[in-house]
Amino acid sequence: MDMRDSDELTAFLGEWGPFQKTIFFSLSILIIPNGYTSLSMVFVADTPQHHCRLSNSTTISPGGRFSFNLSLRLPVEERNGERVDSQCIQFKPRAGERFNDTSGETEPCTDGWVYSTDRYISTIVSEWNLVCDDKWKGPFTASVFFFGMLCGSLISGQVSDRYGRKIILFISMAVHAVFSIFLVTAQSWEMFAVLYFIVGLAQVTRYIVMFILGSEILGKAERIAFGTVGACLFVAFGYVILPIFAYFIRDWRVLLVALSLPQILYVPLWWLIPESPRWLLSQGRDTEAKAILQAAAQRNGITITAEILETIIDRECMLPTGDIRTVTYLDLVRTSNIRNVTVVSVLVWMIVSVGYYGLSFNTPNMHGDPYVNCFICAAAEMAAYVTTWILLRTSPRRISIACIVGCSGVLLLLTQIIPPSHYVLTAIMAMVGKFGYSAVFSMIYVFSAELYPTVVRSMGIAACSMASMIATIISPYVAYLGMHNKILPFVLMGSLSIVAGIFCLLLPETYGQPLPQTIDQVKPILCCATMRDYIIVPGKDNVENEQRLDSQKGAV
Structure with missing residues (x-):
């Protein structure tokens, strides 16, 4: 059936x-x-917040700061542009000396760690x-x-x-x-x-x-x-x-x-x-x-x-x-047109997934309260899905996606020029970026379904989804970079977003166009298209000619 x-x-x-x-x-x-x-x-x-567990030492004080005598036992290192006490190494105490006397040599934490409960x-x-x-x-x-x-x-x-x-x-x-x-x-x-x-x-x-x-x-x-x-x-x-x-x-x-x-x-x-x-x-x-x-x-x-x-x-x-021939995942690369669509779509899905989950997991590394930041991210996501519903009903797919993901990338890149004291502005720009990723994440499902022909549509979406999952697996490590430099995740995701926006512009438009039924009806990506792809070809049936005319209106 x-x-x-x-x-x-x-x-x-x-x-x-x-x-x-x-x-x-x-x-x-x-x-x-x-x-x-x-x-x-x-x-x-x-x-x-944590530090090495030291005998006779105090724990982290309220606010996450170390006590004076504890700082004497911990080396100082630079983290996020600030000089703070080390979390992983300690000074070796001199044998037989008082607690605060150290030899100047360091060693890893030998007795575990003390964690802040603030x-x-x-x-x-x-x-x-x-x-x-x-x-x-x-x-x-x-x-x-x-x-x-x-x-x-x-x-x-x-x-x-x-x-x-x-x-x-x-x-x-x-x-x-x-x-x-x-x-x-x-x-x-x-x-x-x-x-x-x-x-x-x-x-x-x-x-x-x-x-x-x-x-x-x-x-x-x-x-x-x-x-x-x-x-x-x-x-x-x-x-x-x-x-x-x-x-x-x-x-x-x-x-x-x-x-x-x-x-x-x-x-x-x-x-x-x-x-x-x-x-x-x-x-x-x-x-x-x-x-x-x-x-x-x-x-x-x-x-x-x-x-x-x-x-x-x-x-x-x-x-x-329709076509009774058994199709396989190899059909997603059988012709140059569907192969180009598959490659570009997979890249866009992977970049959007890294951005969406990377920003989500980066919440604790942002300035401000992580609970408030997470709530704002979630609220922005809800607004994004309502926006998506409106755009899918009224706007061209590739232009909408390219503009949203490209603008999100630019905003994330601009965070690096904002002074650290203006962390509220940085958070706002990150939230707007999350809004864009959420909207695009929803729109690419519909866009991809319209790009692939009926005979391989399910497999096309599955292939893009699997590529997205592979990219998602590495997304927590994008946020992990923020533990060392708060700006680095924004720079990485912003750069990739602009690349994704350019890729989206290469894909053929599908808004208001008839869905392709067979692999041969897949439209070429714009950089590979020729006039032959957009004119009526003599001898072709009316359906295919009509699709070519529609392609001319929507893709050029």
Whole structure:
């Protein structure tokens, strides 16, 4: 069965009836935890102020400053342009001398570390001493989570195609919630990382299957809103919740429990969300599909006879399948046009992913309160998704994306010329950059879907998504650079953003253009296009000629 005409089966239900509203809000609500699970590492894996544990020494005083006698035992080093006491080495005391007498020689911390509790009661960093030689483990924890998401992206489609959308959706929700709670039982960093990998795998499976289920049940009008304002906006709402919970709960174990337990409230949604009728029909389970459609019609106050419903189902099952040749991922590079589109799209996805998550994880390194910064980032993200919905309905894709991501990059680069005393202005510019990345992150899904032809559209999006996940794995280390120089992450992400904006301008325009159906209909990128690509070719059928004329209007 061809999945191209996804409105054929549900068109008789009308638009935005009670059934569609129930599905829309039920699916959107259950995706809220995706907004805070991955980014919870902003607080769970943050590094508090710390110093070597010294015998008879005082701990860090309120405000994170060391006491006078402690400073005598710690070398001074430069960090972020300031001279501060070392966090990883100490002076060796002279044998048999008083505590404050040192030989001038240094050594690594021999008795562990003392951590400030001004901001956190505990984090995984202070719990397992992920500092100094082990400080790479902090950002690597988030990378492990994203590697789990990469693996989940590879298997989610296959398992939901085999076992059904609804059952896999709720299984992934259960795994996501249960293993999020299991994280608090971890007795070592290694155990925590393994459990967090499973959480990442379940989280992306939850999102992808939810998106597929909504796309197959909802009609065209609801589906556009669902993909932008619905799913994305509710994920952003989950992001807003994170700093609020973290502000009042400063222990990482209690924080994870508080974020995970409310997911038990999703259990009643099992009886509100049906299985996809399209998937049931593809499995030959016509009776179950008919029952769901009849219940939906009744919910919307639509009377439909068994004969009419049977006719609709018969038409659905008889949709033409197009090219029967089995396509593979190699088809994404089979011709020069689709190969160029794939290469440019993959690069744009990777750069946007690094920028989006790099800014998110860089929140603790920014000036000001990290809870306020995180909340503002989340609020900017919500505004970005509303903006995205408007732009997708009214504006050209490549111009909008290029302008937004390019301007975001320029703003991030300008942060390096702002004096340190004007840190509020730096934070504002970073938030505007986050707004841009959030908007582009949502828009490139739609843009890429319109660039790829029907026969490989799913694989094209999957390839871009996997490349995005690979880039996301390294994004925590972009933020890690901010621990040594607060400006460096902004410079790196700003430069890459401008490159991404240039790449976007190379892609063909898709706004108001017919979607390509076959690989041969993929438009060339602009630097490789010739007049032959934009004129009517004699002997071609009307459909292809019409597409060439449309290409001329939208791409030149």
